[in-house]
Amino acid sequence: MDLDQLFWQASLEDIKEGYTEENDHYTCLLCSKKIEKGIIYPHENVLYEAEKFMQLHITTEHQSVFHYLNGLNKKLTGLTDHQSHILRLFYEGKSDLEIKEELEIGSATTIRHHRFALKEKERQAKIFLAMMELYKEKDQKADTFVPIHKTATMVDERYDVTISEEQELIEKYFPNGVGQQLVRFPKREKHKIVVLRAITKLLDDSKQYTEKELTEIIQPIYEDYVQIRRYLIEYGFMDRQEDGSAYWVKK
Known part of the structure; x- marks a missing residue:
């Protein structure tokens, strides 16, 4: 897994x-x-x-776990950048006055409003989780969706892929198996993500790669290895040093 x-x-x-x-x-x-x-x-x-x-x-x-989760993509947390910042300050024990000064907010009333709004989101989340648990218990036959990678740079309908659909796409684009030659690089966004995820799984997530080492892995799969490398970074599967001296799988 x-x-x-x-x-x-x-x-x-x-x-x-x-x-x-x-x-x-x-x-x-x-x-x-x-x-x-x-x-x-x-x-x-x-x-x-x-x-x-x-x-x-x-x-x-x-x-901390909190700081890690708070730093995830806002599509995953459901929080705006401003809400994430305020919630982090609450977590770190800052007083309303300290938060007011750091964020240059006009009054403490505004901060109390943010506290109330976050509590409201918590109540909504509990109800939604309960409904989803009841739904999953009822719909045992529903196909499971492929988990969205936590470092995704943009989360939208392109990630709406079930496990069975992903397997079909992998067989379509990698008829000889993942790691062998890619038939073509897809134009559809959903298909791109499936292909990029499959290529990422070929990489050691504990290792830093030089550009040459990464090219040696990608080039046999697809001749335009520069495009693949660029998309791996653009879609949040990989990151790199600014000078291109090292590449690694984002976690």
């Missing part, structure tokens, strides 16, 4: 913790790092058992 699927299928409690527990390890839901059980991990002259070390990892690498 890839990381995005693991994230979207995780329980609310696991997402709040930022990691999930499996038989012999813990997996970070934010970056896919695995911590093996049964090992003592040293850090700055302190020894940690596996779960505590995973919690330390989240703090040191991601600041």
Whole structure:
């Protein structure tokens, strides 16, 4: 199971913790790092058992689960940039006066209004989650949608792809298997994302690639490897150094 699927299928409690527990390890839901059980991990002259070390990892690498989630695409959080900023300040324990000064908001009343609006979104979210749970229990035959990668730069109807539809498209564009030659690069946005996701899965998400190394992977798949490389970055599957010296899978 890839990381995005693991994230979207995780329980609310696991997402709040930022990691999930499996038989012999813990997996970070934010970056896919695995911590093996049964090992003592040293850090700055302190020894940690596996779960505590995973919690330390989240703090040191991601600041907190809240900060990571708050930094996701606004189409995923459902918050405007302004709401995300204010919610982060609330989370960090800033007073209304401190928030007023930082955001240069006219009055404390405005901040109280934002608190109320966020509480209203929370109530709406609870009702919606309950309805979706009831719907899923009722509609067991519905095809599952492919999870949207958390680093997507724009989330819209192009991601409306079921698992069976994705498999059909992969077989259409990669008749000899993913990693073999691409028949053609699709023009339809939904099809592009399926192809780009399939290519991304060929890459090691723990590695940084030079431009040459990335080209060596993409060129046998499609002759216009520059176009593929550009789209991988544009659609949020990969990122790179500004000078092009390193490329990596976004997590």
